[in-house]
Amino acid sequence: MNKQQFLNSLDESLQKLSSDERQDILQDFKEHFANGIAEGKSEEHISASLGSPNHIAKELLASHLLEKAERTETTGNIVRAMWAVIGLGFFNVVIVLGPFIAIAALVVAGWASSIAFILSPLLVFINVMLNPDTFILFDMFFSMMLCGLGLFIAIGMFYMTKGFIRGFVRYLRFNTKMVKGGLKHV
Structure with missing residues (x-):
């Protein structure tokens, strides 16, 4: 899976979050890809090391909902x-x-x-x-x-x-x- 496929899948899985929060998360992952490419890694290697975008999205959504439950x-x-x-x-x-x-x-x-x-x-x-x-x-x-x-x-x-x-x-x-x-x- 290349960078764009990874980011598209992650964005699709994070639809329950607001647009601003999704953009912040995607920006973090874009920077992660940029750092990996600067180190000479391929996009496929970076996306494989990050794991499944769906699993990442589940963890992020769980963290977001837990923070919301703590606040309210x-x-x-x-x-x-x-x-x-x-x-x-x-x-x-x-x-x-x-x-x-x-x-x-x-x-x-x-x-x-x-x-x-x-x-x-x-x-x-x-x-x-x-x-x-x-x-x-x-x-x-x-x-x-x-x-x-x-x-x-x-x-x-x-x-x-x-x-x-x-x-x-x-x-x-x-x-x-x-x-x-x-x-x-x-």
Whole structure:
């Protein structure tokens, strides 16, 4: 593959990036080719030493999406970054998707329990409306205690969710570095 074919393939694979970012990346690779040619290497040798343009693009996209997820911690950014990292290799399906599902399950369970506890006085009120002769004062006080506990759980879940997101993004970054070349830069 010559220089132009390599750059065209790389440009095609980087279509998800903005035009400016693509041009910066392509300029870096043009300089790499220019340096290699100045050293007496052929374009084919340089492109072979660089590797597959598609794999390079996957790594660059994963890095870009991870940086975006670190800047703006939204669910969409985290999921896009996760899929980009999974796309780096089949092994990552197990290594990345498993922890993501476990963390997501913990977060959903925590929020569901806090919401259920917070809504418990409403359930007692509904029960009193449907069966007025079954009202027990203990039920009202117990549901109020659960509501307070639910509020504490919700506050804790807010901070835990933020921590889980930051930790998972760090894990994705670590995994990307592992795929790119081991632990020498971690």
